[in-house]
Amino acid sequence: MSMAIKESALYRGRRLLGAALVFLAFAPSLSGETRLFSFTTSKGLPVKVLQDNEMPFIHAELQVYLDGRAQNANSLAITQLAVMNMFERSLNSPSSNLADMLLRQGNDYQVELGPESVKISMNFLPDRLGPFSKLLNEIFTYKSFHLKKFNESKERFWSLFLKNRDWRKEIAVLLAYQQLIGNFYFSQSFLLQETLNKINLAQLRSFLLRTFRPDNAQLILKGRINPYFILGMIEKDLPQPPSLPLQARKPEAALNTGRRIVVLNVDSPDLPSVYWFDVAPAADSAAFIPYAIGNFALFGFPGGRIYQSEKNQALMGGYKVNTDVVFFKDFTLFCNYLRLNYGDLENFLLLVDQERRKFSVRPVERKEYLDALNYYIGHAQVESSRFDYDLRGEISRFQGQGASLLASRIGPELFQDVSLSRVVQTMDEQMGAKSRTGPKEKGIVVLIGSADAIVKNLKLLKTEALEMSLD
């Protein structure tokens, strides 16, 4: 009897101890705040873990870097085909090990191909965290190319490329990027079928060997994650990078920010799309937010000058311009885009130019500045409720506070360096507002729609437009 009591007391003690240990292990993570853990694995993969225990699933972003400055039509075709063969769901016959693993992981993934990176983002349940490191290993050591599938990917390239993605924006970004870095290798088409046909499997394998390696990538994980657990798993499963040295990137060169209008001919009944690109400072630069404020003062809805002018002059139907920011290593690209009637195209482009020029005589005013600042903070707060919103921005908010500290909230304190004069100065420097009277206009404009209808409606700007087709 006394033995039984002793044993039961012992059990109770151990149970309490167990419970206490478990509580201690999870106590900091129950606070409901996000924490950043940052490390680089012995195989060279930088990993950032945003531990957020209110998020009941895990979001992962693997970014594999490409050398956008050295790209040409051939390498573009190789990259597109490699990614398609690895990740396109419709090409999963015969099935590859990677496709099976992705399916078991939940199959909620998407791949975005940009000029400087391939971004693979996925969501999965916490119980799939263990298999995730094996999936990473499979991505970095992918060898399951299949000739039949490869040939099919070339045959069905365009139908697969245009499916389930915002291909208009993807192509527009690529065209603008190439114009900016002075490596515009296109002649009259985006990607020719004959270029695709020339690619062979050996080129795809060699591409993967050179680029899909842990020391040429970055992994961001967000969710209810024990960072030490995932670090151990990744260390265990990640392959050694190939002995082949990482290719040196082309040195950074001055950006060609001169004006260019590119017309991409697409046979579609939809309204044409306008993408207006401007180069802005890199995301970690102090001039980035002032630029964003200035851009809002110009393109923003409803307070932006372009929208107000449209309304006041009753020129068009009051088009709302959307803005996206595309991040690159050395700079960012502000992409202001909208769809409008063919008849309004030229008026809109001329109006944008006119308002940009006005910046030199009428810089951003106090009210515009306050409105833009207010919008910028509010928008960031609203968007931050999305689990995958601007993870890089979230990570950068930890900078300066040291790793493992709680993230600062988005609020006015973020903008203490963003004075009105700073905005005005940045807009002058970056948009060239003061040199607007000079001969060189800035901004790359990509128009996507029926080339005939676009060119017919561009009377004054016709000579500036470069026409090209999809294939």
Next chain:
Amino acid sequence: MIKARLLCWLLLVPLIPLSAQSLTVSSFDLPNGLKVILAPSGNSQAAAVCVYHMHGARSDPADGRGIAYLYQYLMFDGNENLEPYDHVLFIGKMGGVVSGRVSYDNSVFYEMLPAQEINVALWLESERLKSLRLRDANIDFHKNQIFNRISRLWEANLGFKAQTWVSSKVFEGLPYEFPLYGDLNRIPSLGNERIRENYPNFQNLANILLIIAGKFDISELRNGINKFFQDIPPGRRSASPVFNAQNQRKSPVLKNWVVPGLKKSMAVFGIKAPAKISYNYMYFDFLRYYLTDARISRLNHILNTVNKLDVEIESSFTDYMEANCLIIQISHPKRINLEKARFVLASEFQALASKPLGNSEVRAVRSLMEIDLLKGMLSPEERCQRIGEYFHMFGELNFFDVQLRRLRRITSYDVQESAKKYLLKENQVVLNVYGN
């Protein structure tokens, strides 16, 4: 033994935040009858204010179909204190988002905005509940806009026309039989007086839920709600809505249209699916994911990857409370491909009904559904809508745990049973559209 208990503890601890998140939904009633539902979430800097009307197009009088759909637009036209589109401008200026839609069973209007500005959204919503600008000019403007837009769509988009016909056949005899906008040709002649008279039914406070999700301070929020909503006159309490899950169809419908000059033939399949209130809904939803969700898309796999038919596949799902319709549209320039596709589709439906899916497939689809459910719970506006719908259907607030538990328990047997019931030929309406 100790190890097992420790393991249980370890397994339980990660669940704490999830349960806490789902259990914090609470509600209270204002003296005027407005039900307020609060779903806080600590780790967000945004809040969603949602006005959920338990009133939709199905409540329109038979000779006034389309009135509720008009309110969708009139709700943004302001009142004596607000100008048209002030909602959009006020919320847009602070970086937020405004949206609203009228459906058959309900109507939902919401604002997503920075948490500290929540009172602005409360004020805007209270203004909308107090009065609306229902002048002839406004109403006529929107009647014309709707008429022109739908007419254009009707003329230019054969797919829209075909899908409208198919869903009207699937829902024969149900409140969902007629389009949301009613009879297109009768829109311009809808009487403005009738529209104004019907408005108090739509804005009846007794049928409205005010749902707030995201970050907020409860006492401040209560003050705000009292300040803006307590003066709104109470509505007339009507009987709680009773939904009846409708059965599947008993006989198939097959119809052919010949459209001269058509470049792409198409086949539109309408499958009558279980009601949202039905126990079978989740099992059919599983089938829908499996067959049509772009991330799994079994249909794309069997039609295009395996059989190389190169057909275009589009699908849509209605998501109504008493019955639903899954529409699958397959198109291709060559009629022979379409015929083959039809045969492959029928075989696939047959296979799903005759043998259970493999465990790995069931697990994959279940994971995907669970991830989507969890994503929905993280998004304040979607959370509001789901809470509203669940309360509307079942009168309960905390549905999340129940849904999640049921979802995790779906087996291949459940899916097979659902396929047997709903993928039958008798339960389908098929429309073929050919060129001559």
